[in-house]
Amino acid sequence: MRENHCPLKNFRQRMSETGEISEAELDAIDAEVLAEIDQSVTDAKAAARPTAEQVTEDVYIQYTATA
Amino acid sequence: MPEKTMRDAINEALHQAMEQDESVFVIGEDVAGCSGSAALVGMRPVAEIMFADFIGVCMDQIVNQMAKFRYMFGGKSRCPAVIRFSAGGGFSAAGQHSQAMYQVMTSFPGLKVVVPSNAYDAKGLMLSAIQDDDPVLFFEPKILYQETAEVPDEMYTIPFGQANFVREGDDVTVVAFGQMVPKTAAVIDALAEEGISCDLIDPRTTSPLDEGAILESVEATGRLVIVDEAPPRCGLTADIAGLAADRAFKSLKAPIKQVCAPHSPTPFSPELEAAYLPNAEKITAAIKATLA
Numbered sequence: 397m398r399e400n401h402c403p404l405k406n407f408r409q410r411m412s413e414t415g416e417i418s419e420a421e422l423d424a425i426d427a428e429v430l431a432e433i434d435q436s437v438t439d440a441k442a443a444a445r446p447t448a449e450q451v452t453e454d455v456y457i458q459y460t461a462t463a
Numbered sequence: 464m465p466e467k468t469m470r471d472a473i474n475e476a477l478h479q480a481m482e483q484d485e486s487v488f489v490i491g492e493d494v495a496g497c498s499g500s501a502a503l504v505g506m507r508p509v510a511e512i513m514f515a516d517f518i519g520v521c522m523d524q525i526v527n528q529m530a531k532f533r534y535m536f537g538g539k540s541r542c543p544a545v546i547r548f549s550a551g552g553g554f555s556a557a558g559q560h561s562q563a564m565y566q567v568m569t570s571f572p573g574l575k576v577v578v579p580s581n582a583y584d585a586k587g588l589m590l591s592a593i594q595d596d597d598p599v600l601f602f603e604p605k606i607l608y609q610e611t612a613e614v615p616d617e618m619y620t621i622p623f624g625q626a627n628f629v630r631e632g633d634d635v636t637v638v639a640f641g642q643m644v645p646k647t648a649a650v651i652d653a654l655a656e657e658g659i660s661c662d663l664i665d666p667r668t669t670s671p672l673d674e675g676a677i678l679e680s681v682e683a684t685g686r687l688v689i690v691d692e693a694p695p696r697c698g699l700t701a702d703i704a705g706l707a708a709d710r711a712f713k714s715l716k717a718p719i720k721q722v723c724a725p726h727s728p729t730p731f732s733p734e735l736e737a738a739y740l741p742n743a744e745k746i747t748a749a750i751k752a753t754l755a
Contacts, residue, residue: 448735451739
């Protein structure tokens with residue numbers, strides 16, 4: 397069921413039927429995305445670990461209480 | 464007596480309850496919303512929500528329906544449903560899979576809220592929850608699922624509103640919930656070597672709450688620390704601090720200390736989560752602060 401209704405598969409199928417985007421172009425996009433993911437993982441693993449002080453960073457855009 | 468994990472103890476309770484009573488049935492995953500209606504027509508459902516964080520998807524059914532059936536129908540209906548949740552942090556499961564939630568649900572009249580801290584209590588409390596004719600929310604600290612305790616094979620119940628004294632002492636009253644109970648017990652054992660002795664109270668049910676046990680202990684020690692993993696606003700630490708300040712003020716020798724997470728979602732990063740959840744250092748500092 398999931399296999400038959402996968403939007404990524406169906407999109408690829410439709411593009412090859414209409415010829416709007418070639419298989420070669422779709423493959424190139426896939427390769428680019430995979431490379432970006434791999435690089436992100438490498439960068440994340442090499443990045444500095446967060447410090448305890450950062451635990452409340454980005455909870456709000458702005459949050460000031462009146463003392 | 465056999466040792467069982469909390470996970471197996473709860474499982475055993477479910478099996479035994481279903482064998483004993485045909486109206487008890489288990490339903491999952493994440494379909495707790497219909498348990499309310501099943502309960503109304505005489506069944507005793509035990510529904511599952513995989514992570515307490517997902518309670519939002521059936522918040523109306525729990526809060527506006529199940530919690531209020533008895534009250535709004537003038538005592539003419541009952542809702543003996545149990546909903547079980549995996550709750551709490553410590554797994555790097557991040558903001559949407561680590562919340563406690565039991566403190567939020569405690570605030571709704573009409574619901575009963577249970578937070579076991581060990582396998583023995585988990586089985587007894589679950590059997591009580593199933594027998595209870597009111598809606599019960601059962602929050603299982605997921606980081607404790609693998610922890611073992613001696614658990615009898617036979618069925619037994621633990622009454623709601625009855626706290627357990629995990630440790631007894633004279634100097635400080637410490638109240639803790641869920642995964643904070645074993646963590647706090649370890650701190651108290653270490654402090655005992657320094658000559659500091661503490662009552663460690665595990666309320667086991669936050670609603671109903673064993674106020675008497677807490678107040679009696681505070682009247683004896685004069686010092687109170689409350690430990691919970693949830694963030695500080697409108698949480699259990701504030702709730703119990705308020706109770707003691709109101710009803711045991713004259714006994715207090717020091718300000719009440721609350722140990723909880725900061726006002727932020729649970730972080731993913733293991734380093735941040737370790738800084739986020741109350742730890743031995745923070746609990747120890749709070750207890751010592753009441754003695755300073």
